[in-house]
Amino acid sequence: MKLLILGGTEFVGRALTEAALGRGWQVTLFHRGRHEPPAGAAVLRGDRTAPDGLTALADGSWDAVIDTWSAAPAAVHAAARALAGRARGYAYISSxxxxxxxxPAGLPEDGPLMAGASPVAEQVDYAIDKRGGELAAEGAFGDRALLVRAGLILGPWENVGRLPWWLGRIARGGPVPAPGPRDNPLQYIDVRDLAEWTLDAVRDGLGGPYNLVGPPGHTTMEELLDACVRATGADAELRWTDPATILGAGIEPWTDLPIWLPPGELHDTLYGADVSKALATGLRCRPVADTVADTWTWLTSIGGQAPQRPDRPPLGLSPEMEARVLAG
Known part of the structure; x- marks a missing residue:
């Protein structure tokens, strides 16, 4: 396979690049040059937000394109139109x-979608922008557009700060607020499992939308945090705390305590996707212990400080908030 990845140097893009190179595919990356590309990939430089930013893509043809863009749909629109006659398929990493x-929990791919999205819009809002990106890909490639609707993504190279925050906090040891309930189910995808499924899908010519996340209840909050304790080998004590106590202390789910959502509407929305379509096409999900251990190995290999996307706020509980909830 001749594969063009728009991006390809950070988190999801890097996992895709590493996996494709591991298959012996011919991989070309189009990116701005801010991060070192994986060895073995050809590189084209350009800034798709700049005038004439796609000049480097004027020539060449590929079996498939994978686009990891997460901002203005107009950038997806321009790239997809420029490549429509020179690639068999276009996979857009959506959400x-x-x-x-x-x-509701159990929502399949034909569920109601965000209104107000446009394929040519400038940056508005993450959810609307992602839907606009889907429309842009479909507008250029039709049923050859693969819409990879990922959920929570974890694993090595994470640059958002969710699992790295938990690993870093637990590695420091001592009492750690653990938000309950213990059996609170989580639904996520290891970035490497996302990459392997996406590469299989473009190889096989799949198109249309796919919810791409592990099965509901693939793990629980307790299993995740216990795996963090084991991976770090830390002398940490998980202090399991009722959701009402956590919320009563003014702690924000998802941001102050990454990954965690209390039972309720938002939890059902984010952690209850129907993924039967992806499972039927070969999605395989590794155990949470492997995701956690491999992320810790990667994190320690780079000095313990995970990279942080400049367009995302830092996550995690402040020491003051932690002391408040532990005292409560």
């Missing part, structure tokens, strides 16, 4: 955020 909120 389950494209569904209208709230969405």
């Amino acid at each position: 389950r955020s494209v569904y209208a909120y709230p969405s």
